[in-house]
Amino acid sequence: KEAGVVDSGGQGLLEVLQGAYDVLLGKEVDLKVEPVSRPVQKPMGAASGETADITFGYCTEFIVMLDREFGSAQEQEFKDYLTGMGDSIVVVADEDIVKVHVHTNHPGKAIEKGLSYGALTSMKIDNMREEHEERLNLSRQAEEKEPAPRKDMGFVAVSIGSGLNDIFRELGADYLIEGGQTMNPSTEDMLNAIAQVNADHVFILPNNKNIILAAQQAKALVEDKEIIIIPTKTVPQGISALIAFEAESSVEENEAAMTEMMNGVKTGEVTYAVRDTTIDGKTIKVDDIMGIDDNGIQEVGNDVEAVTLGLLRSMVDEDSELICIYYGDETPEEKAVKLSKKAEELYPDCEVQMEYGGQPIYYFLLSVE
The missing domain is CATH 3.30.70 (Alpha-Beta Plaits)
Structure with missing residues (x-):
């Protein structure tokens, strides 16, 4: 409301309540659909595969x-x-x-x-x-690949960006779901992902607060595997949680360790504004750079590096030990290197790591532990 935009989930709920109200009043609704007057594009992944x-x-x-x-x-x-x-x-x-x-x-x-x-x-x-041809090739490769032997514990993670995808795979994620702020996977997506993991116990890392509910709904529908949801709200939380996993430990021990590790992570995001607005007491113009942490918008300015360093100042405290910087698909590597060196100078007591995330929309994702 403060930003002057419609929340799609809230609007959806309003439509559901309006429908219930209309039923109570006995309102009749015309559900006839007018025929389309021109050819309609077939959806991606049509049966023909062409x-x-x-x-x-x-x-x-x-x-x-x-x-x-x-x-x-x-x-x-x-x-x-x-x-x-x-x-x-x-x-x-x-x-x-x-x-x-x-x-x-x-x-x-x-x-x-x-x-x-x-x-x-x-x-x-x-x-x-x-993109469609790439999906078909991946599908063919998956069909030709011999199924891996069933294991005790496996992982499904929501990720976006080629670099972040590689990081999750290197840490042991069995299946990745493409997701993000404007592309939230559904319960069906979760169920399909779980089916691809040949394990008795499947950990799900939603990595977005909007996706946790879909994971919970999927868990309630799965009968042949135990589903454990680590309620990660950001990608950096998901990465840290996966680092905490120990193959020798029990499911319960891993759930506790991963959740504890996740709770010790602060996340920051640096992106741009697509419209003029006033929110959190800050006046924002279109194309302004915004630094956002777990508590909201902390920095607004015109320079990506300055906003990112300002955001870090609000995140780092005397207990901080590790700073991770993930740079996006539109951020040149040399700018990321320059930023990480400045972070090392400003916070000599912290270890600073820089990784290619490849995420869209966000110039940088920051993690402070």
């Missing part, structure tokens, strides 16, 4: 920072333009910005149209045919 089934090959996203009037007429004009060249269209206007999403074969044309309304930021184009 990339040719993907009608529009490029998932295109960007944000327009408006420099001209953009009312309902302009919004409809933009939607109509995109409808003529693709599907899965989202055009959402909010004061000074417009968020755009479209599947198309001509991403350049969508971008050109966006530029007619203002400057662009957060541009992202993904080749869905290429």
